[in-house]
Amino acid sequence: MAFEPPQRLVRALGETAPDGDDWLEKLPERAQQAVEAGELSVERVQVPGGRSSLVVLVRTADGTPAVLKLAPPRARPESERAALAHWGGRGAVQLLEPSGGEGVLLLERLHPDVSVRSLPEAKALLEAAGTLRRLWVEPPEGHAFETVAERTGRQGRAMRAGAEADAEVAPLVDAALAVREELLAGPPEHRLLHGTFRQSKVLGAERMPWLAVGPDPVVGECAFDLARLVRDRVEDLIASPSGAATTRRRVKRLAESLEVDRERLRGWTLFRAVESGVRARRVGRPQDAELLLEFATWL
Structure with a gap:
């Protein structure tokens, strides 16, 4: 599947990208690597999505609905991971994989359009x-x-x-x-x-x-x-x-x-x-x- 970033994400990250940043350029490759590493099956990219990350609706190997989220370092994804782990699902979405790749979060599937x-x-x-x-x-x-x-x-x-x-x-x-x-x-x-x-x-x-x-x-x-x-x-x-x-x-x-x-x-x-x-x-x-x-x- 082609992981084309939504235009909303492209515009937003373009506003804050430091000189020489190539995260968006490498995003499709990163997404494919994350899918393969997690043995995930892809349903679709969430559109219009957010302003700081790519959100992909996926299923795990056992068929569990999940969300794969990829964010650049300037969006502080590792800080997000630490907070979600500390909350442990209390009031916030649950981490399904506590130690994913850098900038890659596998999350509980919510209702993304509601x-x-x-x-x-x-x-x-x-x-x-x-x-x-x-x-x-x-x-x-x-x-x-x-x-x-x-x-x-x-x-x-x-x-x-x-x-x-x-x-x-x-x-x-x-x-x-x-x-x-x-x-x-x-x-x-x-x-x-x-x-x-x-x-x-x-x-x-x-x-x-x-x-x-x-x-x-x-x-x-x-x-x-x-x-x-x-x-x-x-x-x-x-x-x-x-x-x-x-x-x-x-x-x-x-x-x-x-x-x-x-x-x-x-x-x-x-x-x-x-x-x-x-x-x-x-x-x-x-x-x-x-x-x-x-x-x-x-x-």
């Missing part, structure tokens, strides 16, 4: 938040996961560089970086977080109604993890005359339901929206950037 985004908004937020709560556990001893301080420090440097090159975003960047400093000055919280949680990361399953997929794990406070969920369906929020009020209610409702400090959630939501907006401008997605930066002004 996410909580298919539910009415209020129900979707409720189910997504309930799933997220199960993931917030103590990290393993001696873990090598990136911390929230480390990740946001790296992001903050890129934001500052973006603001220097684009004066229009400078006030929002200044506000976001100031909020980050305030948040990190507080007592640290050490929980293993999903890292990139949103409604589309929660899929229907057999052993539980909903399970999380695609973590980019990080260790820190729960409000950081919840912040990305606040802006879910941002295009609908921006299009609504009551979008700003809805956003504030969403912050309040999510903070209360998951026992997270409302102001800390608001602060991390601001930082993450500005970071995503500045990054979207940098890689040439002006429409996404406009939505995210307008959303940030409501916070």
